[in-house]
Amino acid sequence: MALPKNLLTIYGRNAVLEALEEQDLKVYALHLSKSNKFSPKLHAIIKAAKQRGVEIKYHDRQSLSYISKNRKQDQGVALDIILENFKESSDFTSYKRYRILAIDGVTNPQNLGMIIRSCAAGKIDAIIISKRGTASLVSPLTIKASVGALFKIPIIYTNALKESLNEFKLHGAEIINLSLEAKESLFDYIIPQRAIFILGNETEGVSEEIAQIATTALKIPMNRGVESLNVAVTAGIISFLE
Numbered sequence: 001m002a003l004p005k006n007l008l009t010i011y012g013r014n015a016v017l018e019a020l021e022e023q024d025l026k027v028y029a030l031h032l033s034k035s036n037k038f039s040p041k042l043h044a045i046i047k048a049a050k051q052r053g054v055e056i057k058y059h060d061r062q063s064l065s066y067i068s069k070n071r072k073q074d075q076g077v078a079l080d081i082i083l084e085n086f087k088e089s090s091d092f093t094s095y096k097r098y099r100i101l102a103i104d105g106v107t108n109p110q111n112l113g114m115i116i117r118s119c120a121a122g123k124i125d126a127i128i129i130s131k132r133g134t135a136s137l138v139s140p141l142t143i144k145a146s147v148g149a150l151f152k153i154p155i156i157y158t159n160a161l162k163e164s165l166n167e168f169k170l171h172g173a174e175i176i177n178l179s180l181e182a183k184e185s186l187f188d189y190i191i192p193q194r195a196i197f198i199l200g201n202e203t204e205g206v207s208e209e210i211a212q213i214a215t216t217a218l219k220i221p222m223n224r225g226v227e228s229l230n231v232a233v234t235a236g237i238i239s240f241l242e
Contacts, residue, residue, distance in 0.1 A: 011074035012140035033076035113145025120149035122239025177214035
């Protein structure tokens with residue numbers, strides 16, 4: 001039987017329980033290690049799965065590690081979820097108006113989770129996240145920091161950020177690089193109808209390869225000698241721009 005589209009496997013007891021408690025989230029199957037010993041958290045996971053009618057599958061430790069792909073952190077638990085908010089670039093390129101945030105190499109899962117949370121709470125229509133060089137979208141820390149927002153905002157999870165951005169650019173999007181070296185202020189900029197803001201790595205910023213795609217470079221002016229802001233804070237500012 002073919003697996004459902006947009007299937008994603010998360011792991012870790014806190015992340016799995018949070019997902020099971022998110023009633024609007026579609027859950028496909030719960031995977032447990034046969035070697036698990038009783039704990040209140042594990043009991044809560046099994047109870048939540050049974051209440052939702054989720055299939056529970058038991059595996060030996062090696063098989064579960066193959067499913068979770070993270071034996072050191074899965075805590076003997078993995079969950080297949082169906083993310084209906086996963087989208088393709090083509091779902092947006094024909095739109096006349098959108099505001100999107102692209103993530104290029106944010107490696108701290110807590111930062112990634114907080115970025116997703118800000119975007120979902122603010123005026124961002126979707127997030128483009130590169131699978132390569134970026135913190136894991138299924139990390140328990142990412143899911144915890146997003147406070148459930150991971151399951152609510154459209155996400156374009158791409159193998160090739162450069163290709164995704166070029167596709168949007170071809171369809172008339174303004175690609176905006178947030179850079180400390182930029183001359184124009186973010187707050188003086190009139191945001192076009194189709195805008196994609198790029199945020200880069202915590203220490204190195206947007207990669208040169210991605211920066212070359214940008215059509216505009218903007219900065220957030222700093223006062224009192226402060227050199228830069230945390231990338232998640234920057235995302236929060238962008239998310240609520242008028």
